[in-house]
Amino acid sequence: MNVIIQDVVRDNYLIPFKITREQINETVTHETAKKIINLSGYTVILFLKQFDSHYVLVDGRWNPSTSSLNISNAFIFNEELVRNIPIDNPLAVLQHFANQFGVEIKIGDQKGKFIDYARIESPVENVRSNEDIANMIFHNISHSNNEPSNTGGHLTEMVHRAQVSGDKLYIELSMLYRINTEKYTEYLKSNNFL
DSSP: OEEEOOHHHIIIIIHHHTOOHHHHHHHHHSOSEEEEEEETTEEEEEEEEEETTEEEEEEEEEETTTTEEEEEEEEEEEGGGGTTSOTTOHHHHHHHHHHHHBOOEEETTEEESSEEEEEEEEEGGGOOSHHHHHHHHHHHOEEOTTSOSOOOOEEEEEEEEEEEETTEEEEEEEEEEEEEHHHHHHHHHHTTOO
C-alpha cells in the first residue's frame, strides 16, 4: 500500500501536532483498530494505533485504482482521553475527539460537533467549478449560536460528494466536524506532546 501525505496535511496536522511520518506509517500498517466506511463512492479508512500511553488516529481515503491511501488528517492524544470509549471502533473515537475539541457547527437545520450526514442543494447554474462547490460548502457551514464567533483557528473535515440531478446540484456531506486548533494545541501542550 502506498501511503500519500500531501503538503497541506503535513503543514496542518503533522508539523503543528508533532506527528511523524513514521507514526503515520506504523498506524496504518499495524493498527490497534481499523474501521472501513463506504460513503457515496469513497472508501474512508480510520486507523487507531496505541503507542505506549498515547494513541494516533489517522483518517485516510483509499484509492483502489492506485492501491494508495491518501491521508486526510491525523491526531494524537493520550489514553485518558478515550478511557471510556470503545477503542475497537475508531469512528466512535473520532466522534469523541470532535466532541472534545470541536466547535458546534450548523448546516441546514442540523447542529452539533460531529454531523453524520447533511445535504446541500443549489441550482446547477450557480456552480461552474470545484472552487464554487468548495465555497458553497463553506458558506453553508456556520458556528451555531452556542459558540463564540471568534474561537481561534479551525480545521474543518468532511467527506463530500457532488452530483447533478436535473437542474439541481446536490452536495452530500458526511463525517463533518470542525476542530478548534487553539483548544487542541493547549491540550497537546498540557499533556507534553508539544
